[in-house]
Amino acid sequence: MRRDILEEAQKRMEDLTKPPRSLGYLEEVAVRLAAIQGRVKPELGRGAVVVAAADHGVVAEGVSAYPQEVTRQMVLNFLRGGAAINQFALAADCEVYVLDVGVMGDLPDHPRLLKAKVREGTRNLALEPALTREEAERALEAGRRAARRALAEGATLLAAGDMGIGNTTAAAALTAGLLGLPPERVVGRGTGVGEEGLRRKREAVGRALARLRPGMDPLGVAAELGGLELIAIAGVYLEGYAQGVPLVLDGFPVTAGALLAWKLEPGIRDHFFAGHLSREPGHRYLLEALGLRPLLDLDLALGEGTGAVLAMPLLRAAARILHMATFAEAGVSRGG
Numbered sequence: 001m002r003r004d005i006l007e008e009a010q011k012r013m014e015d016l017t018k019p020p021r022s023l024g025y026l027e028e029v030a031v032r033l034a035a036i037q038g039r040v041k042p043e044l045g046r047g048a049v050v051v052a053a054a055d056h057g058v059v060a061e062g063v064s065a066y067p068q069e070v071t072r073q074m075v076l077n078f079l080r081g082g083a084a085i086n087q088f089a090l091a092a093d094c095e096v097y098v099l100d101v102g103v104m105g106d107l108p109d110h111p112r113l114l115k116a117k118v119r120e121g122t123r124n125l126a127l128e129p130a131l132t133r134e135e136a137e138r139a140l141e142a143g144r145r146a147a148r149r150a151l152a153e154g155a156t157l158l159a160a161g162d163m164g165i166g167n168t169t170a171a172a173a174l175t176a177g178l179l180g181l182p183p184e185r186v187v188g189r190g191t192g193v194g195e196e197g198l199r200r201k202r203e204a205v206g207r208a209l210a211r212l213r214p215g216m217d218p219l220g221v222a223a224e225l226g227g228l229e230l231i232a233i234a235g236v237y238l239e240g241y242a243q244g245v246p247l248v249l250d251g252f253p254v255t256a257g258a259l260l261a262w263k264l265e266p267g268i269r270d271h272f273f274a275g276h277l278s279r280e281p282g283h284r285y286l287l288e289a290l291g292l293r294p295l296l297d298l299d300l301a302l303g304e305g306t307g308a309v310l311a312m313p314l315l316r317a318a319a320r321i322l323h324m325a326t327f328a329e330a331g332v333s334r335g336g
């Protein structure tokens with residue numbers, strides 16, 4: 001991010017044909033996009049979303065309203081274009097890539113499916129470490145590779161999505177583990193578990209957190225808790241940051257992955273844009289910790305990258321603000 005361009009864009013913003021601050025938060029977005037792209041008049045083209053998919057051993061605790069096989073079935077649905085993310089991506093000029101980092105069962109070859117299975121699901125985080133450190137490192141690298149592909153194929157802004165039955169439990173554990181919050185604050189209903197399911201989720205998260213030791217590094221914490229797709233999401237964002245593109249966050253699981261990326265690379269925050277605020281209660285703690293304001297608040301609780309992709313047209317519009325005419329250029333009188 002270029003500080004000199006940030007200041008130059010801020011100055012230009014004051015000269016554009018509108019009352020000061022009348023475009024609200026979008027002005028801040030525009031200026032930050034300028035600084036990220038290193039030009040006072042930023043432009044965003046095609047987007048890409050990498051939907052990282054993997055299974056979770058913790059489903060054995062009864063923490064999801066849906067059976068585990070839905071993860072694989074939804075990946076097939078993504079590849080056929082039948083999921084919410086496919087439809088939103090069509091509406092938002094965004095390419096969808098699916099990354100298998102740990103789905104149970106085989107998947108067919110497909111041009112948009114990146115095969116990087118580390119193992120078939122995590123171990124049950126309520127009982128034992130979800131992953132070894134080596135597995136966590138491989139998941140991170142798989143995410144980086146997926147982002148490299150998306151960027152090589154022309155993406156100018158990058159989002160991540162998640163698919164993994166049980167992953168709101170892993171995301172709650174990761175959020176609590178990295179932010180030092182109690183399970184009650186960050187455990188929510190996910191796909192819609194009842195009171196009993198909610199209790200089992202808190203219990204599972206509490207047991208996993210009890211294994212954490214002071215001084216563990218962020219990737220060590222992530223290996224303990226999982227999941228594979230959450231760590232891959234951190235990798236997607238780390239690569240996007242390394243390549244200098246704006247990064248759009250989605251809901252709770254994706255933002256938990258983004259939190260891990262931030263713990264590994266604090267500068268990445270400058271590139272983050274929060275697509276939306278999820279209904280999942282832990283999400284607000286993540287956005288608060290990251291210091292991010294969500295662009296949308298639509299009561300979404302789906303994942304897949306849907307909230308991130310919905311925000312892409314808004315980010316493009318924000319970039320266009322800096323292409324407006326100035327008062328001098330347009331011959332419009334300034335106020336007092």
Ligand SMILES: Cc1cc2ncn([C@H]3O[C@H](COP(=O)(O)O)[C@@H](O)[C@H]3O)c2cc1C
Nearest residue numbers: 064066162163164165166167168190191303
């Ligand atoms: C049909 C279907 C499509 C989805 N797309 C995303 N998720 C979302 O729900 C899951 C997390 O919720 P939990 O922790 O309660 O299992 C993840 O796979 C997430 O991406 C879906 C869930 C279902 C059932």
Ligand SMILES: O=C(O)c1cccnc1
Nearest residue numbers: 190251252278301302303
């Ligand atoms: O916040 C999300 O993205 C979310 C919420 C519930 C289930 N899956 C994802």
